[in-house]
Amino acid sequence: EAEVAQSPRYKITEKSQAVAFWCDPISGHATLYWYRQILGQGPELLVQFQDESVVDDSQLPKDRFSAERLKGVDSTLKIQPAELGDSAMYLCASSLDPDSGNTIYFGEGSWLTVV
């Protein structure tokens, strides 16, 4: 069964350093999401792509976070500089056509600890 692939699975970084996460969505899925999940809470959307275009990045802290999906396939989420409060799980998800009610599939997530 096709899966959303994410790496790295775990990352420990010092504050003020840069960190990047990579996501490869399910083949053919035009919509890609990055969510952040703080321990004990539900995931919150950071950015949503439709192919290579950003659909929604209203909750992305743009002073330190950036996301790209250059060829409309895989995507990278970058944080620079990392802050202690960025410690969380970063989840990538993809969907064929969510507006039609298609399922949104999530990857296993990337755990970030900022020390």
Next chain:
Amino acid sequence: SQQGEEDPQALSIQEGENATMNCSYKTSINNLQWYRQNSGRGLVHLILIRSNEREKHSGRLRVTLDTSKKSSSLLITASRAADTASYFCATDDRGNTGKLIFGQGTTLQVKP
């Protein structure tokens, strides 16, 4: 911002018992989805119910939706230890129907 609220926040039951989790939301929706998350893992899609549906079944799962009360419930029948996980409801966003807004989740513990 989080749209949904799950109730209870935590639930502990014995294997074989039924587990019921509730979700309330604030704005009109097109559909509502339930996800499961095992500790430290990603989210697994369980079921989607559309706003014009009132009940949906999938195996041991039964989901109801009451749009007049803006609430949904997830029933897991004959629970198993493997059902131990956090369960989240997620609704779409009127301004962006492809966006999921999650609640805080219910943590279910099924004791063997």
